[in-house]
Amino acid sequence: MTPDFVRSMRVPVLVCAALLGLLGGNLLLGQFAFPGAGYFEAALSGVMVLLLLFFSMELIREPPVIRFFGVAGFLWVAIMFVMTLTDYLTR
Helix, strand or coil, rough: CCCCHHHHHHHHHHHHHHHHHHHHHHHHHHCCCCCCCHHHHHHHHHHHHHHHHHHHHHCCCCCCHHHHHHHHHHHHHHHHEEEEEEEHHHH
């Protein structure tokens, strides 16, 4: 492995480790259900979404139009998720 390859893979490996750690934290919160755990789970999920937006989609380096549509896409998915969750919780 060349030093350039190791240097270029440093951020993706750290982001993957962070996402796996946050997923593990989310799973642990699900196992130990206590009052208010849902807020912590939502916060961890929000951090995971932000990691995906900024590092995996590289929205930091993109032009403003690409950033707008990247964020709009995630907001649209959030709206659809909330609508599905609302349907599930009201039945």
